[in-house]
Amino acid sequence: MTVPTAHRYQVVWFKRDLRVDDHDPLMRAAERGPVIPLFIIEPDLWQQPDMSGRQFSFLSESLLELREQLSDVGQPLIVRTSDAISCLNDLHCTYGIDALWSHEETGNDWTFTRDRAVAAWCQEQRIEWHQIPQFGVIRRLKSRRGWAGRWDRLMSAPMIQRPKGLMPLSEIEPGPLPQAQDVGIANDEAPKRFRGGRSVGLSDLESFLQDRGEPYQKAMSSPLTAFDGCSRLSAHLAFGTVSMRETYQAACRRQDDLRALHMDHRGRWPGAVRSFLARLHWHCHFIQKLEDEPAIEFRCFHPAYEGLREHNAEAIERWSTGQTGLPFVDACMRALNAHGWINFRMRAMLVSFASYHLWLPWRSTGEPLARLFIDYEPGIHWSQMQMQSSTTGINLPRIYNPIKQGRDFDPNGSFIRHWIPELSEVPNVYIHEPWLWPEMRATIDGHYPPPIVDERAARKVARDKIWAVRREPGYRAIADQIQVRHGSRKSGMPQHDKRIKIARRKQKAEPATQLSFLTSE
DNA sequence: AGTGCAGTTGACTTT
DNA sequence: TAAAGTCAACTGCAC
Structure with missing residues (x-):
């Protein structure tokens, strides 16, 4: 390894924080010297079983805008495609790195392992690596006491201003932004996906808080209303195109504006904004769990549930493609396949159906599900997989009845008919249980499968097994x-x-x- | 108008 | 973020 002659550059390593506003590491690095704003596309990361092409597409759109924003302040984003250490090592040998700057990342096991290797490399090279929190997640947390208060303080702190100007680095090629296929990522596009990039995120935030968000509390529950009535910010928060702090502060400002209004003119807004703020809080609450205990990506919180469920490749295939024969489950899964997003309640139902009715291990369903989500956030995802599968030991088993959920949240079956055209002829009374329709076989035999399980019987078997474990x-x-x-x-x-x-x-x-x-x- | 009764609603418990 | 069961209170209606 060549010893560099000068250590003069500040490398800002962008990871899941693709913005220049409210970016602490960028601001601090810029104060110290010329900045190399770097994003590393790591092909090996994109081969992991929780990563997918649709996530890469959202990332690409966000990187394009980040490159523009950085150009606006003086130096476009440098993009390299390789493993992190070779990339950093090349930069160090060629230009000399004084310090490495990034946000703390609470990722999956792969990124955690990579970060430890990078930390070791930095130590060998005597390069300081400054990692700064961007969520309310606390590294090496000793006690949960005071966590919420600390979160509030962090989120209420003033936004970090974007740097006034970055020194242009004519000697460094910005580098191409590769296409998914160049990096060996399988095509997995979600045709109706929300788009990436900060401008989309900011306009969603604005339209949610000023316009779309009023029916939030009710609208979030049904897939008929959730696409409009939810913020659509989850993927932006996951990729950091919009910061948690600016989202929180925008919601607080909205709350203040509402308080200034007469009661009669507030409508359902106060409850909507309050629920939204609570969800921002939970976002960090869940990521904190993975931060505290990275093993929850692979192992049950409570060991008594280890090895309880059984793998079944065919069942996973039917579940993940929307072919279980339970209309509401399949409609939700097909909507998720097309959008890369579905509302929280329906995610919970999909996981519940896989973990109880189909009795599948949460790890084997969690991987394909993670790939379907453009807003995949490891800390939230794996905590939720375990909670919805009752392997935490903390939460009571909550088994969703997909027929009842369908009746409650898609009462006239319009969501089902939209996503399952095979069922368009089924009359309303049978739409949630088409197998009971006397003409079912004659009309759609071969087009839509009979139910993969008897809902009632499968639920009872699963419930009994879970409660038997709890009594051990x-x-x-x-x-x-x-x-x-x-x-x-x-x-x-x-x-x-x-x-x-x-x-x-x-x-x-x-x-x-x-x-x-x-x-x- | 009062009574009996089936059916509904809501609060609460259990799994 | 659930669902099902229990029980008591309530409602509408026939007589």
């Missing part, structure tokens, strides 16, 4: 430990203490307050 000796003690470590503060006491407290409340004839589990709706 020793289960409770481990669950209580997990509760202490990972439960939210509001529900942060072991289960048996809760029961005692509830019993006491009843004795005093006070109304029992709702236990606050980790909820998202």
